[in-house]
Amino acid sequence: AKKMGRGVTSFYEVEMDEKIKTAIRMEHDLRHAIDRNELKLFFQPIVDIRTEEIYGAETLLRWHHSSGKMISPADFIPVAEESKLIHQIGRWVIKEACRKIGEWSEKGRLPIRYVSINLSSKQLAHGSFFDETMAAIRDSGIDPKCIKFEITESVLMDESEQTQKIISRFNREGIGFLIDDFGTGYSSLSYLKRFKFESIKIDKSFIHDILSDEDDVALVRAILDIAKQFDYRVIAEGVESEAQRKKLEEMDRNMFYQGYLFSKPLDADRFAKMLKGET
Numbered sequence: 001a002k003k004m005g006r007g008v009t010s011f012y013e014v015e016m017d018e019k020i021k022t023a024i025r026m027e028h029d030l031r032h033a034i035d036r037n038e039l040k041l042f043f044q045p046i047v048d049i050r051t052e053e054i055y056g057a058e059t060l061l062r063w064h065h066s067s068g069k070m071i072s073p074a075d076f077i078p079v080a081e082e083s084k085l086i087h088q089i090g091r092w093v094i095k096e097a098c099r100k101i102g103e104w105s106e107k108g109r110l111p112i113r114y115v116s117i118n119l120s121s122k123q124l125a126h127g128s129f130f131d132e133t134m135a136a137i138r139d140s141g142i143d144p145k146c147i148k149f150e151i152t153e154s155v156l157m158d159e160s161e162q163t164q165k166i167i168s169r170f171n172r173e174g175i176g177f178l179i180d181d182f183g184t185g186y187s188s189l190s191y192l193k194r195f196k197f198e199s200i201k202i203d204k205s206f207i208h209d210i211l212s213d214e215d216d217v218a219l220v221r222a223i224l225d226i227a228k229q230f231d232y233r234v235i236a237e238g239v240e241s242e243a244q245r246k247k248l249e250e251m252d253r254n255m256f257y258q259g260y261l262f263s264k265p266l267d268a269d270r271f272a273k274m275l276k277g278e279t
C-alpha cells in the first residue's frame with residue numbers, strides 16, 4: 001500500500017475493511033447465538049499417558065452458525081472479548097458444563113476426576129465473577145471439585161493481586177486451576193510462586209515436532225523439571241501419534257495427555273458414551 005493515487009484503495013485497506021466488517025457481523029450474530037441455541041460444548045478426554053485411562057476432560061466451545069458454518073472459538077472468542085459478550089458466553093459455558101457434569105454423575109459422583117473450563121482474562125477480572133460462578137455451581141447441585149479452570153500465563157501477569165485473590169477463593173471451594181499453553185506466554189515464571197496450581201498444560205506447539213526437534217525435547221524436559229519442583233501434574237496437549245505418546249512416556253511416565261491420538265473433542269452425547277465405555 002505505497003503511494004497510490006487518491007481514490008485508489010490499496011489491497012491492504014480493502015482487506016482491513018473486510019476484517020472489520022466481518023468482526024461487526026460476527027459480533028451481531030454472536031449476540032443471538034445463545035438464544036438461538038447455536039453454541040454447543042464439546043469435550044476432549046485428558047488421559048493417563050501410560051494406561052490411556054480417562055482422567056479428566058476439557059470443555060471446548062463450538063458455534064454452529066445459522067449459515068451452516070462451524071466457527072472456531074479461535075475466531076469468535078476474540079470478538080466476544082472485544083465486545084463484552086464474553087461474560088454472557090462465559091456464564092453460559094459454565095452453566096452448561098455444570099448441567100452436563102450433573103447428567104454424567106451417578107449418585108453425585110462423576111466417573112472422571114474433573115471437567116476443565118477455559119476462562120478468558122476478561123472473565124476473571126470481572127467483579128462479580130466469583131459470586132456468580134459459585135451460585136451457578138451450587139444451583140446445579142454438582143460437587144465444585146468436579147470443575148477446574150484453565151487460564152493462560154497472560155492472565156496471571158495482569159492484575160495479579162486481584163487475580164490471586166480470586167484464585168485462592170476458588171481454591172478454598174475445591175476448584176483448581178490449570179495453566180494453559182504453558183511456555184508460550186511470558187518469560188517470567190515468578191507467578192509460579194504466587195499462585196497454587198493443579199496442573200501445567202504443555203502447549204501443542206512444543207509437542208508437534210517432539211520426535212525430530214531436539215530443542216523441543218529440551219524445552220519439554222525443562223517444563224517437566226519445573227513441574228516437578230512445584231509439584232504440578234503435567235498434561236501434554238496435541239498428542240497426535242503413538243510415537244509422540246511413547247516419547248513423552250519415556251520422558252515422564254506420570255504425565256497425562258490430550259490429543260487426537262486418543263480422541264478429538266466430542267459432542268456431549270458421544271462423550272457420555274465414551275464415559276460409559278460404549279465406544
Ligand code: C2E
Pocket residue numbers: 044059060061072073074077093117118119120150180181204237238239240258259260261265
Ligand atoms: P486451547 O485451550 O489451547 O484448546 C486446545 C485446542 O487444541 C482446541 O482447539 C483443541 O480442539 C485442539 N486440539 C486438541 N487435540 C489436538 C491435537 O491432537 N492436534 C491439534 N492440532 N489440535 C488439537 P479449539 O477447540 O479450536 O479451541 C481453540 C481455543 O479456543 C482454545 O485453545 C481456547 O483458547 C479457546 N476456547 C475454546 N473454548 C473456550 C471457552 O469456552 N471459553 C474461552 N474463553 N475460550 C475457549
Ligand code: CA
Pocket residue numbers: 058118150180
Ligand atoms: Ca485450554
Ligand code: CA
Pocket residue numbers: 180181201203237
Ligand atoms: Ca491449550
Ligand code: CA
Pocket residue numbers: 181203
Ligand atoms: Ca492453545
